[in-house]
Amino acid sequence: MAPINQAAWLMAPDKGPLEVKPAPYTSPDAGQMVLKNGAIAVNPIDWAKQFCGEKKWKWMTFPWILGEDVAGEVVEIGEGITRFKVGDRVISHAVGFYVFGNRPEEGTFQLYTIVRENMTAPIPDSLSYEKACVIPLACSAACCALYQKTYLELPYPTCPPAPLNGQYILITGGATSVGCNAIQLARASGYKVVTTCSERNFSLVKKLGALYAFDYASPSLQENIIAVLKEVEVIGAFAIGPGSVELSIDVMSQLGDSCKKIIAKASFPWPKEDPVDDDEYWAYMKWVDGWNDKISALEEKHGITTRFVEGAELGRNELGKVIYGGFLPGALAGGGYVAAPEPQVIGQGLQHVQEALDTHKRGVSARKVVVRLE
Structure with missing residues (x-):
């Protein structure tokens, strides 16, 4: 008999709260x-989708x-998998949100x-599920920035970290979830990291591998x-973070x-204030278009x-195999x-997922919002 599944469903594009209801249990493909x-951890794209409908x-x-x-336990394995077995403790970046995933069975706001x-x-x-689940999406995003072709194209990270090669990288927003992962990855690839964060988070980012930390305020x-x-x-x-693109351009233009x-x-x-209706939302999107035009002009200049x-x-x-399978x-x-x-x-249980989204949307500092499910 298949396990009984439940999910925190986004029922309709009306910005309403998630609803905890039964969900199908689906067996894996190859x-x-x-x-x-x-x-499970929540991310900005989750509350953004709920808001944008x-x-x-x-x-x-x-x-x-x-x-x-x-983060969780493997309970069923599809054809062709040899790297894992039932009972393994793992982390994963689930891809239901994305075009190449695009199905609710691959979303994490559920039991299975x-x-x-x-x-x-x-x-x-030794790593609890609560701590472990902060890693996947932030690590994936950092890897896409640091290692993909046409991006920064750093050499892949190694364990132990590669010897310092004398080159530097600027990573803003070092205490964010993406920043924490990016600092560790860049250091593991052999780079000296310069980052920004609040002064109270200097010890955190330096512990992760940053050589220099500067107060963003x-x-x-x-x-500096x-x-x-x-x-x-x-x-x-x-x-990473508000104003970071402009800051990075200003710095690089003088190097x-x-x-x-x-x-x-x-x-x-x-x-700073959420759009309250469609008119305000589309006005905001028009403003974003203007911001992109401004960045493009600075790039060209x-x-x-x-x-x-x-x-x-x-x-x-x-890159997925390199990072999740190798590193x-x-x-x-x-x-x-x-x-x-x-x-x-x-909290513990799917009934706390909406609270977690609301908490994240209000803003957190050097934390990632998590819900325990067992």
Whole structure:
């Protein structure tokens, strides 16, 4: 008899709260597994989809199951999988949200989720599900920025970390979930990391591997970063967080030929106050178009390239296997890669997922919002 499944469903594009209802249990196809979810984390795209309804990510239909980050136990294995067995503890970046996934069975806001082998890594017994589930999407996004062709194209990370090669990388938003992963990955690839965050998070980002940390609120932020980078070789920048793209362009425009003028960007501006109706939403989207035009003009003026990061693209190329199959298992088991930032656990059970989304939307600092499911 199949396990009994439940999910926190997004029932309709009306911005209403998620509803906990029964969900089908679906067996995996080849190259896939089913997890019994131990803990899940929420991400900005989850509450953004709930807010935007049918205006954005139109390939999804309703009702739908959101969620990308999960840690749990393998309960069923599809054909062709040899790397895992039933009972293994794993993390996975589930891909139901994305075009190449595009089905609710691969969303994590439920008790049982279908995941893909090339987006899944084992975790040691010493790592709790609550801590582990902060890793997947943020790690995937950081990897897409750092390693994919036409982005920063760093050499792949190694465990133990590669020797420092003398080159630098600027990673803004170092205490965010994506930033915490990007710092560790860049250091594992042999780079010296310069990052930004609040002063209270300096110890966190330096523990993760950043060589320099600067207060993002400092009036001399730009000058401080340039002072470090002006005489060294810079491989590029990864812009995370509000104002990060503009900051990265301003810095790079004042560095010489020793700077590779490319910026991977993981953020775009979101208004301080949510649009309250369709007119305000479309006015905001028009404003975003203007922002993109402004960034394009700055690129042309300074000879800089920026590229937006799609966080799950490694699931469609060799990078997924490199990271989830090659790097993360040994790095997590050996302690060379840590789950960061710390989880902010909202509660236990699917009934807490909406609360978790609301908490994340209001904003958290150096935490990732998590719901325990067992």
